[in-house]
Amino acid sequence: MTHSISQNHPKTCRVHRQSGAALIAVLALLLLSLMAVMGAFRVANLNESMLGSTSDYSRAFAAAEALMRDAEMDIEGRRPPYTNQVDGNIGLPCRPDPETSTTSIKSMDGYLGCRNAAAANTPWFPKSNEDFDSVTDIVAANNADLRCKEGICAPLTTTALANLENDLVNMTPLGATYGQFTRKNTFDADPGVSSNPILSPGDGVARGWYWVEIFRYNVNTPAFGAAIPTEKKPFVFRITVVALGLKPGTRVVLRSVVVPFPKPPV
Numbered sequence: 001m002t003h004s005i006s007q008n009h010p011k012t013c014r015v016h017r018q019s020g021a022a023l024i025a026v027l028a029l030l031l032l033s034l035m036a037v038m039g040a041f042r043v044a045n046l047n048e049s050m051l052g053s054t055s056d057y058s059r060a061f062a063a064a065e066a067l068m069r070d071a072e073m074d075i076e077g078r079r080p081p082y083t084n085q086v087d088g089n090i091g092l093p094c095r096p097d098p099e100t101s102t103t104s105i106k107s108m109d110g111y112l113g114c115r116n117a118a119a120a121n122t123p124w125f126p127k128s129n130e131d132f133d134s135v136t137d138i139v140a141a142n143n144a145d146l147r148c149k150e151g152i153c154a155p156l157t158t159t160a161l162a163n164l165e166n167d168l169v170n171m172t173p174l175g176a177t178y179g180q181f182t183r184k185n186t187f188d189a190d191p192g193v194s195s196n197p198i199l200s201p202g203d204g205v206a207r208g209w210y211w212v213e214i215f216r217y218n219v220n221t222p223a224f225g226a227a228i229p230t231e232k233k234p235f236v237f238r239i240t241v242v243a244l245g246l247k248p249g250t251r252v253v254l255r256s257v258v259v260p261f262p263k264p265p266v
Helices: 001-075 129-142 168-174
Strands: 078-084 088-093 207-214 235-244 250-259
Touching: 001 078, 001 207, 001 235, 001 250, 129 207, 168 207
Parallel strands: none
Antiparallel strands: 078 088, 207 235, 235 250
């Protein structure tokens, strides 16, 4: 009987050792599987976040481009359709008379392009040196430091507002929003932007603005690389557009230079 016990005892110990090794192996496999699942989950979340950020940036970029076109229309004082009119200009006026007209080329009384120059303390885009001086006085009286009002700025130097997008707290109240001057009812008149929440915010909070800096042409302005204006209307306009996305940190900044009265080629 004693001999039988001595033979069975080692087998019993061996069975216990094999059961413990199997448990460790199972736990290791479970841990690896859990790590794989968590990794896949993190990758999926990262991909979703990247897709959302890309979509938000694309939406902000489209809004910025629309704002740029709107600022250019504001400067030109014309709006679509861009067809030759009997007055020799291209495109209908921003404020036709009557207001509902889609063919009339007659502007409303007091308006120079898209701006009501007859209204007190309201800036407009200058057509002459006298206009330039008057508009400069208006924007300087509104804000002596930044020298802007309703999207029109008259800085003392070409570098004063070169980085205005980094001071949105102070600049956005001085900017112009989409359709503010080119259309009376932005979203009814331009249904193409109604699906962009940056240009047609449901919460009423503006997320896009433009500013137009007006300069009288001199030896400092050729750095813009734009065409040379005429001597009678020597103006160079620099447009800055900022569109903020719906996600924190999404921002698009665009710049353009417009010479509305270029000198004809020789």
